[in-house]
Amino acid sequence: MNLKGYTIGNFDRGASKGKEALWYFVRFLFFLNYTPLPSSFRVGLLRLFGAKMGNGVVVRNNVNISYPWRLTVGDDVWIGDDVMIISHGSVIIESSVCVSQRAFLCAGSHRFHSPGFDLVTKPIIIRRGSWIASMAFVAMGVEIGPDSMVGAGAVVLKNVPPGTTVLGNPAVLRP
Amino acid sequence: MNLKGYTIGNFDRGASKGKEALWYFVRFLFFLNYTPLPSSFRVGLLRLFGAKMGNGVVVRNNVNISYPWRLTVGDDVWIGDDVMIISHGSVIIESSVCVSQRAFLCAGSHRFHSPGFDLVTKPIIIRRGSWIASMAFVAMGVEIGPDSMVGAGAVVLKNVPPGTTVLGNPAVLRP
Amino acid sequence: MNLKGYTIGNFDRGASKGKEALWYFVRFLFFLNYTPLPSSFRVGLLRLFGAKMGNGVVVRNNVNISYPWRLTVGDDVWIGDDVMIISHGSVIIESSVCVSQRAFLCAGSHRFHSPGFDLVTKPIIIRRGSWIASMAFVAMGVEIGPDSMVGAGAVVLKNVPPGTTVLGNPAVLRP
Numbered sequence: 001m002n003l004k005g006y007t008i009g010n011f012d013r014g015a016s017k018g019k020e021a022l023w024y025f026v027r028f029l030f031f032l033n034y035t036p037l038p039s040s041f042r043v044g045l046l047r048l049f050g051a052k053m054g055n056g057v058v059v060r061n062n063v064n065i066s067y068p069w070r071l072t073v074g075d076d077v078w079i080g081d082d083v084m085i086i087s088h089g090s091v092i093i094e095s096s097v098c099v100s101q102r103a104f105l106c107a108g109s110h111r112f113h114s115p116g117f118d119l120v121t122k123p124i125i126i127r128r129g130s131w132i133a134s135m136a137f138v139a140m141g142v143e144i145g146p147d148s149m150v151g152a153g154a155v156v157l158k159n160v161p162p163g164t165t166v167l168g169n170p171a172v173l174r175p
Numbered sequence: 176m177n178l179k180g181y182t183i184g185n186f187d188r189g190a191s192k193g194k195e196a197l198w199y200f201v202r203f204l205f206f207l208n209y210t211p212l213p214s215s216f217r218v219g220l221l222r223l224f225g226a227k228m229g230n231g232v233v234v235r236n237n238v239n240i241s242y243p244w245r246l247t248v249g250d251d252v253w254i255g256d257d258v259m260i261i262s263h264g265s266v267i268i269e270s271s272v273c274v275s276q277r278a279f280l281c282a283g284s285h286r287f288h289s290p291g292f293d294l295v296t297k298p299i300i301i302r303r304g305s306w307i308a309s310m311a312f313v314a315m316g317v318e319i320g321p322d323s324m325v326g327a328g329a330v331v332l333k334n335v336p337p338g339t340t341v342l343g344n345p346a347v348l349r350p
Numbered sequence: 351m352n353l354k355g356y357t358i359g360n361f362d363r364g365a366s367k368g369k370e371a372l373w374y375f376v377r378f379l380f381f382l383n384y385t386p387l388p389s390s391f392r393v394g395l396l397r398l399f400g401a402k403m404g405n406g407v408v409v410r411n412n413v414n415i416s417y418p419w420r421l422t423v424g425d426d427v428w429i430g431d432d433v434m435i436i437s438h439g440s441v442i443i444e445s446s447v448c449v450s451q452r453a454f455l456c457a458g459s460h461r462f463h464s465p466g467f468d469l470v471t472k473p474i475i476i477r478r479g480s481w482i483a484s485m486a487f488v489a490m491g492v493e494i495g496p497d498s499m500v501g502a503g504a505v506v507l508k509n510v511p512p513g514t515t516v517l518g519n520p521a522v523l524r525p
Contacts, residue, residue: 001479001497003426003446004406024386032384032411034207036199056179061207064431076178081239082259084432084451086484096178098292101259102279104452104485112481112499112515117448129176131287134261135279135312135330137485137503147176149287153312153330153344155485155503155519165287169330169344169503169519209382211374231354236382251353256414257434271353273467276434277454304351306462309436310454310487310505322351324462328487328505328519340462344505344519 001117008119011088014069015050023049023068034061034081046071054095070107074128089121089140094128100152102135109140127162176292183294186263189244190225198224198243209236209256221246229270245282249303264296264315269303275327277310284315302337311346351467358469361438364419365400373399373418384411384431396421404445420457424478439471439490444478450502452485459490477512486521 013020026045030037042059050069056076063083065071070087073079074095081101085091088108093099105126111118122141130145132138133152144150144160151167151174160166165174188195201220205212217234225244231251238258240246245262248254249270256276260266263283268274280301286293297316305320307313308327319325319335326342326349335341340349363370376395380387392409400419406426413433415421420437423429424445431451435441438458443449455476461468474488477495482488483502494500494510501517501524510516515524 001446001481003428003448006426006428028384028386034203036203076181078178078181086451096176098178098285101261106484106502109483110448110481117481131176131285131292133284134281139502151330152281152314152332155344155501157502157517167332167345169505170517209378211378251356253353253356271351273353273460276436306351306460306467308459309456326505327456327489327507330519342507342520 001112002115003117006117009116011119011121014067019049019069020067027065031063031065060101066108080134088119090123092123092125094126094130094146096129097126097131099126099132100134100136103132104135104137105132106138107140130160176287177290178292181292184291186294186296189242194224194244195242202240206238206240235276241283255309263294265298267298267300269301269305269321271304272301272306274301274307275309275311278307279310279312280307281313282315305335351462352465353467356467359466361469361471364417369399369419370417377415381413381415410451416458430484438469440473442473442475444476444480444496446479447476447481449476449482450484450486453482454485454487455482456488457490480510 039058043053043057046068047053051071053073054075057073058078060081065085067087070090072092077093077097079099083099084104086106086108091107105124107124108121125143127145129147131149135153136150137155139157142156147163148160149165154167154171155169156171167174214233218228218232221243222228226246228248229250232248233253235256240260242262245265247267252268252272254274258274259279261281261283266282280299282299283296300318302320304322306324310328311325312330314332317331322338323335324340329342329346330344331346342349389408393403393407396418397403401421403423404425407423408428410431415435417437420440422442427443427447429449433449434454436456436458441457455474457474458471472491475493479497480495481499485503486500487505489507492506497513498510499515504517504521505519506521517524
């Protein structure tokens with residue numbers, strides 16, 4: 001690949017430049033730090049920027065969300081400290097899901113073998129009742145659950161069937 | 176599981192609400208950032224909040240400790256930048272231990288198959304002379320060492336015998 | 351090992367104490383946070399502190415670089431949010447390289463079985479056209495590429511041949 005003159009091509013950012021810049025600033029002020037503000041304040045800001053947020057959602061400190069307008073969260077979801085959500089593609093988190101500390105949901109990637117390192121996105125879906133444990137990584141295009149568990153530090157590159165547990169890197173079904 | 180109405184049940188936080196709130200604020204001011212303060216200042220604060228801290232301990236920047244009153248650290252211990260210590264259960268770090276950058280000690284978890292996603296804790300013990308290398312993860316209930324090494328990025332889900340090295344995810348004895 | 355009286359021995363820090371202290375402060379002010387400053391400002395600061403930086407380099411927020419005077423970066427390189435570069439040894443990143451979010455390049459380690467836990471360094475070289483994906487870890491002494499890919503979350507402990515992809519922990523060639 002050659003990154004000279006890299007552009008994100010015809011990627012649709014899903015918002016105006018102004019809105020994106022404003023989000024960048026709001027995220028800096030109220031998300032990417034440990035200022036002791038109530039979670040409900042951050043949830044409200046996410047809604048203002050277009051995220052669909054259910055009831056009873058907790059968003060802890062230092063949660064890094066690229067584009068809230070591509071994020072959908074159900075009811076009774078807990079998102080822990082230092083979680084990163086790259087929502088270049090849609091990220092859908094259904095109800096009763098726990099995303100533990102330092103987990104990383106990454107709905108974007110690149111075509112490594114294209115000359116321009118093209119950005120490519122695919123949605124991530126976390127079905128209801130599932131748990132993404134600490135430091136786990138979930139790649140784009142992955143669907144998890146329902147009622148499934150991704151173990152701590154697991155690196156998930158493909159779908160996790162309902163009601164199962166995956167562990168390891170790359171993650172596999174727990175034997 | 177169903178996170179609606181999630182509570183931490185009869186979990187004993189080990190401190191009054193006031194003390195916990197004060198720790199939350201002190202941690203925000205002096206721990207969860209890179210302000211160039213001397214490590215001894217942070218060690219002193221940890222002692223004030225009930226941690227048992229030996230002599231010659233270094234606590235670098237952006238170290239996230241849930242409950243200092245459940246932390247015991249021996250002499251000549253080094254804790255690097257961005258380390259996370261979830262001390263819902265006791266975390267005991269003996270003398271001459273190095274916990275490198277971005278390592279994660281997690282003395283708490285959940286009963287995934289209980290309806291209420293019950294919080295469960297077990298102590299972590301790092302025996303003397305051991306090394307937790309960068310980006311490693313140590314799960315609750317694990318005892319490491321003495322004189323053992325957890326390789327960089329290793330995900331440790333069970334005990335590490337004395338004088339051994341573990342690598343990988345899940346971590347296994349180095350062949 | 352015994353960390354009592356730990357010193358870094360005869361390690362050459364490569365800069366005066368004053369320069370290192372100044373870097374520590376500049377890094378705190380302008381690097382280890384999400385303040386919305388232009389990347390070019392950070393690139394300029396890195397040059398001032400002795401890093402060799404090519405054209406078209408992007409350094410995103412919260413990038414933690416130990417010693418800029420041991421960092422060499424080619425043209426058209428992108429370094430993402432939360433990347434950690436421990437440059438106790440030299441870190442050389444050639445042109446057209448992408449280092450994604452939360453990757454960790456670690457050009458230092460310790461002799462675990464030496465009584466004094468001696469610091470040891472070896473250079474890291476990322477050859478042109480390579481990609482270090484999110485949350486990957488690259489150990490000291492490793493050479494990657496050219497035109498190679500380190501998958502997300504991979505833990506790379508040995509060289510990655512040209513034009514290959516490695517995955518997993520420890521990382522192995524993609525089958």
